[in-house]
Amino acid sequence: MSRRIRKHANPFTVATHLGPLDRAAIFGREARLELDLGCGGGAFLFERAAAHPDRDFVGLEIRKPLVDDNNRRADRLGLANLRFFYANANTNLADQPPGVIERFFIMFPDPCFKKRHWKRRILQPALVRDMATVLPMGGQVFAQSDIRPLAEEMFDFLAQESALSSVLGSDLEVESPFSERTEWERHHETAEEPVYRMLFEKVAAPSGPVAEPEFRDTNPKRVHADGRPVEVIDPAYRLGAPDPSTPDER
C-alpha cells in the first residue's frame, strides 16, 4: 500500500523528549556512537552501520513515517547497531551525557527558504553549542549542503564556536572524507552538481555566550524587476523545475 510522506515537517511541532540515549537499552552494549541529525531515509546510516558493526548509529528525524520505515528496514537487514528516533534534533542534544556521542552528521539540511522559516533551520549556534558540549575531545561534526550560501552559513555557525576547529580548512568544495552517501548526496553526484562540505573537531571545552544566529538569505527564487533570477544556486531549485527525485524535498 502506498502512503504519502509529507515533504516538510515543522520541527517546532515535534514534542518528543528522548532524554539521555540509553545505549545499553537500545543496543545492548555501550559502543562508539554516531548521530545523524535530520537523516531522512537514512541511506547514509544504513551504509555506515553495515560497514562499522563495532559502532552504533542513531538517526533523528521529524517525519515519523520515515522513522518507522527506517526502523523496519534496519530490523529486516539485521542491523542491530542502527536505530531511528522521531525527534527534533534541536531540543534533544542538551540532555545527552558528555563524551558518549563521537560524531554528528548534518547533511543537506532543509534550507527553509522563506524568511519567516529561517528559525527552523537545524544548524544554528545553539545546536552547535550543544554538540560541542556533548562531544568528547577530538569528536567531530560533519556537515554538507548543495546550497552554497546555506553551507557558508553553516560553516560560520560552526567556526564561531571556539570549542571547534575546522579540519578541512575553509574551502567548502572538498571531497567527502566518508565513503557512505546520503540520498541527497547521491542525487547531486549523479547530476554532477557541487556539494559543499565541512568537518570540525572538538579542540576545547565550550565557553562564553552562544551567538545569536545571523541567518543568510538562501532563496534562489528571488527575481530582479525584469524577472531574471537574482541567484540560481542549483537547477533543482529553479522556479518551475521538477522536485529532485528523492524522498525528501525542501
Ligand SMILES: C[S@@+](CC[C@H](N)C(=O)[O-])C[C@H]1O[C@@H](n2cnc3c(N)ncnc32)[C@H](O)[C@@H]1O
Ligand atoms: C533535505 S532532507 C535531507 C535528508 C538526508 N540527510 C539526506 O541528505 O538525504 C532534511 C531532513 O531533515 C529533517 N529535519 C529537519 N529539521 C529537523 C530537526 N530539527 N530535527 C530532526 N530532523 C529534522 C527533515 O524532515 C528532512 O528529512
